[in-house]
Amino acid sequence: MNSLQLKMGRALIYGLLITFALLYLGPLYVMLVTSLKDIEEIRGGNILALPEHLNFSAWSKAWSSACTGTDCEGLAPYFWNSVRIVIPAVLISTLIGAFNGYVLAQWQFKGSNMLFGALLFGCFIPFQVILLPMAKLLAILGLANTVTGLVAVHVVYGVTFTTLFFRNYYVAIPNELVRAARLDGAPFFTIFWRIFLPMSTPIIVVTVIWQFTQIWNDFLFGVVYSGPGTQPITVALNNLVNTSVGGKQYNVDMAAAIIAALPTLFVYFVAGKYFVRGLTAGAVKG
Amino acid sequence: MGAITIQNLTKSYASTEVLKGIDLAINDGEFLILVGPSGCGKSTLMNCIAGLEEITSGHLLIANEDVTDLSPKDRDIAMVFQSYALYPTMSVARNISFGLEMRKYPKAQIEATVQEVATLLQIEHLLDRKPSQLSGGQRQRVAMGRALARDPRVFLFDEPLSNLDAKLRVEMRTEIKKLHKRLGTTIVYVTHDQVEAMTLADRIAVMKDGIVQQFGTPHEIYNDPANRFVADFMGSPAMNFIECVVFEGNLVVESAAKRYELAIPNAEALKASGLETVVLGIRPEMITEPKPSTDATYVSQMFLDVSVTEPTGPDTLAFGTWNGQDLQARLSPEKGRQAEIDSTIAIQVDTAKAVLFHPQTGARI
Amino acid sequence: MFKYLETHLPKLVLAPTVIAMLVCMYGFIAWTAGLSFTKSRMLPQWEFVGLDQYARLFSNPRWQVALDNLFIFVFLFILVSLVLGLLLAIFLDQKVRAEGALRTIYLYPMAISFVVTGTAWKWILNPGLGIEKLVRDFGFTDFEFRWLVEQDMAIYTIVIAAVWQSSGFVMAMFLAGLRGVDDNLVKAAQIDGASKIQTYWHIILPMMKPVFFGAIVVLAHIAIKSFDLVQALTGGGPGYASDLPANFMYTFAFSRAQMGLGAASAMIMLCGVLAILVPYLYSELRTKRS
Numbered sequence: 059m060n061s062l063q064l065k066m067g068r069a070l071i072y073g074l075l076i077t078f079a080l081l082y083l084g085p086l087y088v089m090l091v092t093s094l095k096d097i098e099e100i101r102g103g104n105i106l107a108l109p110e111h112l113n114f115s116a117w118s119k120a121w122s123s124a125c126t127g128t129d130c131e132g133l134a135p136y137f138w139n140s141v142r143i144v145i146p147a148v149l150i151s152t153l154i155g156a157f158n159g160y161v162l163a164q165w166q167f168k169g170s171n172m173l174f175g176a177l178l179f180g181c182f183i184p185f186q187v188i189l190l191p192m193a194k195l196l197a198i199l200g201l202a203n204t205v206t207g208l209v210a211v212h213v214v215y216g217v218t219f220t221t222l223f224f225r226n227y228y229v230a231i232p233n234e235l236v237r238a239a240r241l242d243g244a245p246f247f248t249i250f251w252r253i254f255l256p257m258s259t260p261i262i263v264v265t266v267i268w269q270f271t272q273i274w275n276d277f278l279f280g281v282v283y284s285g286p287g288t289q290p291i292t293v294a295l296n297n298l299v300n301t302s303v304g305g306k307q308y309n310v311d312m313a314a315a316i317i318a319a320l321p322t323l324f325v326y327f328v329a330g331k332y333f334v335r336g337l338t339a340g341a342v343k344g
Numbered sequence: 345m346g347a348i349t350i351q352n353l354t355k356s357y358a359s360t361e362v363l364k365g366i367d368l369a370i371n372d373g374e375f376l377i378l379v380g381p382s383g384c385g386k387s388t389l390m391n392c393i394a395g396l397e398e399i400t401s402g403h404l405l406i407a408n409e410d411v412t413d414l415s416p417k418d419r420d421i422a423m424v425f426q427s428y429a430l431y432p433t434m435s436v437a438r439n440i441s442f443g444l445e446m447r448k449y450p451k452a453q454i455e456a457t458v459q460e461v462a463t464l465l466q467i468e469h470l471l472d473r474k475p476s477q478l479s480g481g482q483r484q485r486v487a488m489g490r491a492l493a494r495d496p497r498v499f500l501f502d503e504p505l506s507n508l509d510a511k512l513r514v515e516m517r518t519e520i521k522k523l524h525k526r527l528g529t530t531i532v533y534v535t536h537d538q539v540e541a542m543t544l545a546d547r548i549a550v551m552k553d554g555i556v557q558q559f560g561t562p563h564e565i566y567n568d569p570a571n572r573f574v575a576d577f578m579g580s581p582a583m584n585f586i587e588c589v590v591f592e593g594n595l596v597v598e599s600a601a602k603r604y605e606l607a608i609p610n611a612e613a614l615k616a617s618g619l620e621t622v623v624l625g626i627r628p629e630m631i632t633e634p635k636p637s638t639d640a641t642y643v644s645q646m647f648l649d650v651s652v653t654e655p656t657g658p659d660t661l662a663f664g665t666w667n668g669q670d671l672q673a674r675l676s677p678e679k680g681r682q683a684e685i686d687s688t689i690a691i692q693v694d695t696a697k698a699v700l701f702h703p704q705t706g707a708r709i
Numbered sequence: 710m711f712k713y714l715e716t717h718l719p720k721l722v723l724a725p726t727v728i729a730m731l732v733c734m735y736g737f738i739a740w741t742a743g744l745s746f747t748k749s750r751m752l753p754q755w756e757f758v759g760l761d762q763y764a765r766l767f768s769n770p771r772w773q774v775a776l777d778n779l780f781i782f783v784f785l786f787i788l789v790s791l792v793l794g795l796l797l798a799i800f801l802d803q804k805v806r807a808e809g810a811l812r813t814i815y816l817y818p819m820a821i822s823f824v825v826t827g828t829a830w831k832w833i834l835n836p837g838l839g840i841e842k843l844v845r846d847f848g849f850t851d852f853e854f855r856w857l858v859e860q861d862m863a864i865y866t867i868v869i870a871a872v873w874q875s876s877g878f879v880m881a882m883f884l885a886g887l888r889g890v891d892d893n894l895v896k897a898a899q900i901d902g903a904s905k906i907q908t909y910w911h912i913i914l915p916m917m918k919p920v921f922f923g924a925i926v927v928l929a930h931i932a933i934k935s936f937d938l939v940q941a942l943t944g945g946g947p948g949y950a951s952d953l954p955a956n957f958m959y960t961f962a963f964s965r966a967q968m969g970l971g972a973a974s975a976m977i978m979l980c981g982v983l984a985i986l987v988p989y990l991y992s993e994l995r996t997k998r999s
Binding site for chain 1: 715718719720722723725726727729730733734735736737738740741744753793796797800801803805811813814815816817818819820821822823824825826828829830831832833835838839840842843846873877881930933934936937940941944954955958959962963968971972974975976978979981982986
Binding site: 232234235237238239240241242243244248252253256257 | 391394396415416417421422423425426427429431432433434442443446447490494
């Protein structure tokens, strides 16, 4: 292969990589510029055109006064609903997952591997198959249409993933560590708090990020189990887009979509490394 | 203080029996080594002593107190692990003091103990480091420090040197022996390395398939093995096993196309057994170049065809053939060089310490 | 008593999860299965009618459309994502500059929810103002692109948006796989005279087989569960032309008060996932054992 061919090959590779990069960035760019235009400009120009001047009115409308169905308070209340759902759900499911993983990896008992396999299955089931009975159970417990109910649902079905993450992390640690600590006189929980938890920072970060994106982005549980005052932001966004009182306002739709995506995008750009690790760990699934 | 009695101990996982009735009595202050090939049950036995594995049946006594149902932390034992099992997020000092903290020792006493142990093992300068910042040998010392700090009735060592390189292993071996001399605490030590077993032990228990094959001093194990397995496992280079025909209480061997009859010490037992063939066990150092003055009763002079020699420095191993079977002899370096040139050399065979085994069962005759 | 607690503590810690699992996974699946054999509508009603609901389901034209859509969607979504993800991974593996930045760009859509993705693409594919207008502004004044509102084409818009969101993930999986290939193997192939393309085709790609299977399982799983993307992008429309089974189940179980029918459709979805999962796990376990 001579050097010209080599150079052309490199050029082709870079050309394709950059083209695809632009294609992947395109939708984000379109959302952003559309959100900064007014409706006249949108109708006059095309989706790629830059706004003539920066106009943030669509953003403030999306945040505080756009209509999501019959309410017209913008996304703000739903944004805070999502925060109120995500924080406890992520913390609880991560903590339970850490305990479960610790037991399944380091305190194996007869049948513990079978239990783990049975639990793993939960990562795969289509949630449609549990939607109806869960609705019934929430109603019986008086948790229908409540934030607590949504938190509980996210914890129950999130624990399968968090357990998987922690179990796979802890299973790589030699069991001699537990044995040494037991001989040193440390009981079950002390070994967890003092020895295992302090060395779990990477997997805690992976798990928290994974759970955060999963729960923040959830739509199915949100739409089925929330009521008028407790809807998460994804449901509100969908309602906002489908409410056409007073004509379509694409700039507000786009501003609202970006607002809904910002927290997870922020986490992705700050801690992308851990995000990818979570994805691949979630993909390997045991 | 730290005598251990093991009575008819068995351990099973599901349907497989890993330990099949172990009986051992270890004296206070004794250095006991459990040795055997991997899967022989030696590590399981150690974990049973530690209380990390539950015993299926039988009893375990430490200082005449039945500890069978006691949890590990109440048995007053300390253990050094193969992977060292240092707590990765704690400093060296915390690693050493953790067991004392758990037992709620007063702070001043803990600090004094850490200092004392660190001085003893020469790791004072490492106390603030994390385990990940230590070399293999340093980790080994910290692991021992952690065990020493507790001042237990019994130390358990689970293949503590197998992760070190050859030179360091020899150094640490000596150090462990010195430490034992100094402290006088009972030690149970698991290894698969028979050299370690021979050099360290007061007594050795050789295990195979969950059964103690022989329990005795290194001298007894080496010179008076209970069966062919023990004889084969202990000693490097390994003992020669040659199947021979019995003729009037003597053994017939063929070497360099000639027949020789070898006299053996326990001819009476051999005759009584009525066997026509028998396996002769003879260590390589008993097959040497002819030496001028030796008690002639059990010494035979003969020739040996040598195929390969392996100089080790102080002496040379020569590989030859007896009765169509492989044989190793231990020659001086000079004789070794000659063997390389001549290929057939004169040797002497000393059967005074030879042992005989049943050709089928491997039992000692 | 204390000793008992000590030895059984690990099991006690696991107990809440095990109970939740037995009730909320296996129990609920059984409950849904049971429901699918009854004539429940608005409320559960335990009057068994055998396979009637399944018969009704498969004679329902809307379910037929949803199933057909699912096959189109699963096939195209997996195929395009695999090809695109693999190509990007191979290109990225050529020691390119700014690899980290490019990787970040390809993967960021995965961090966004399907609802946002749907909202964005709904605007981009807008029949009057989206891509159609853009191309017309370039001078092609007759250009038409109205898939979003065309009966036969709406499902393909869902494929486009889903590929945009998930192909970066496939890229990440393949890239991890490629990085795991022993360098000496590539050197050996070079010494044997293989060109770069031959090396990839004959040596490296066959080694990626587990990654292929892993990616297919994950993508198929995403596809079968797909609900929010359809809801946000097309709302299942026009009419119900772009419905997927998940949307069918939601509509019938919750909006139309046809619980029995919804449960039956959910059970079919579960069977679909099992049909992919069981052979995969079987082959995984077999290779692990050998």
